[in-house]
Amino acid sequence: GENVEQHPSTLSVQEGDSAVIKCTYSDSASNYFPWYKQELGKGPQLIIDIRSNVGEKKDQRIAVTLNKTAKHFSLHITETQPEDSAVYFCAASIQAAGNKLTFGGGTRVLVKP
Amino acid sequence: GAVVSQHPSRVICKSGTSVKIECRSLDFQATTMFWYRQFPKQSLMLMATSNEGSKATYEQGVEKDKFLINHASLTLSTLTVTSAHPEDSSFYICSAPTWTANYNEQFFGPGTRLTVL
Numbered sequence: 001g002e003n004v005e006q007h008p009s010t011l012s013v014q015e016g017d018s019a020v021i022k023c024t025y026s027d028s029a030s031n032y033f034p035w036y037k038q039e040l041g042k043g044p045q046l047i048i049d050i051r052s053n054v055g056e057k058k059d060q061r062i063a064v065t066l067n068k069t070a071k072h073f074s075l076h077i078t079e080t081q082p083e084d085s086a087v088y089f090c091a092a093s094i095q096a097a098g099n100k101l102t103f104g105g106g107t108r109v110l111v112k113p
Numbered sequence: 114g115a116v117v118s119q120h121p122s123r124v125i126c127k128s129g130t131s132v133k134i135e136c137r138s139l140d141f142q143a144t145t146m147f148w149y150r151q152f153p154k155q156s157l158m159l160m161a162t163s164n165e166g167s168k169a170t171y172e173q174g175v176e177k178d179k180f181l182i183n184h185a186s187l188t189l190s191t192l193t194v195t196s197a198h199p200e201d202s203s204f205y206i207c208s209a210p211t212w213t214a215n216y217n218e219q220f221f222g223p224g225t226r227l228t229v230l
Contacts, residue, residue, distance in 0.1 A: 034219070043119075043206050043221035044157070089156060099210045099217055100147070103156045 002027040004092050006104025013080050014112055021107045023090035024072040030092040033066060033073045034101070038087045047088075048075070051095075080111045115141045115211050119222035126197055127230055134192045134225045136163075136207030142187035143209035147219070148180075151204040163190040163207075197229040 003026040013019050025033075031052035036044035050057045050064045050073065057064050061080075066073040077084055090104040116139040126132050136146055144165045149157040161182050162170040169182035179201075181193040190209075194201055208221045 032217075036221075041224070041226070043117075043208075043223045045221070046218060049218070095217055099145070099219060100159060100162065101208075101219060102159075105156045108154075 002030060002092055002094075002102040004090060004102050004104040006090050006107060008107060009105060010108045010110070012110045012112060015080060015082060017080055019075075019077040019080050019084070019109055019111075021075045021088055021090070021109075022072060023074070023092075023104045024070075025092040025102075026071065027092070027094070028068075028071065029094050032093045032095045032099075033064070034091050034093075035062075035064060035075050036089045036091065038089060038106075044089060077109075080109075082111050082113050085109055085111045114213070115139075115209075115218075115220045117207065117209050117220045117222040119205075119207060119225050121225060122223060123226045123228075125228045125230065128198050129196055131193055131195045132197055132227060134194075134205055134207075134227075136190045136192070136209070136222055138188045138209045138211070138220075141209075141211045143190075143211060144187060146184065146190040146207055146209045148182065148190075148192050149206045149208070151206060151224075153204075157206060160192075165190075194227065197227070199229045202227055202229045 006023045034049035037047045038044045063076045088107045091101040093101045118137045120135045146163040148160045163184040165184040184190045206224045208219045210219045
């Protein structure tokens, strides 16, 4: 089955700096890669996603890149703000195969004011 | 965006009792829902896929008789933790996929914190 590795497990950045989280996946058939933000005691919220036919996608301060050949994808948050502090999860799935998500281990991001 | 609710948000029960958690898609229909379990400071682990009108599909290592899943309608799935024990204490999260724009997106519920004494 699919295996998703995520790094780093914790990330501390100064407000205004950028944060980068990287994930690798094992199943070359995976074609959908969402990123979720989870605040304490809440369910995950989708913040951005990318499909395998796209190399990069941007939404305001958040961007995601995908390298299919290397089987890795990354989340970039620019101009970080204290409210960006949360746990971020990457995930991978095969959209044609029931949409089951395999999650990475998570990255705890702390933005210091 | 689509909304998924869970009830209750928190439950405390005694060891040996059963607990039912509900997952509802509020503004869309879902023939499939997913149940996850999350231990503190860990990732989400898929427990099972709930299928409307048919049996749930359980992931390897998940006890079917302990975690009963019923997908009663296109907007409701329930997870019953039977004969709960302290090691079942965890954060249980459901999700449901639906089409948004041009692709299939999963929406997560707010989670249910189960504490077994």
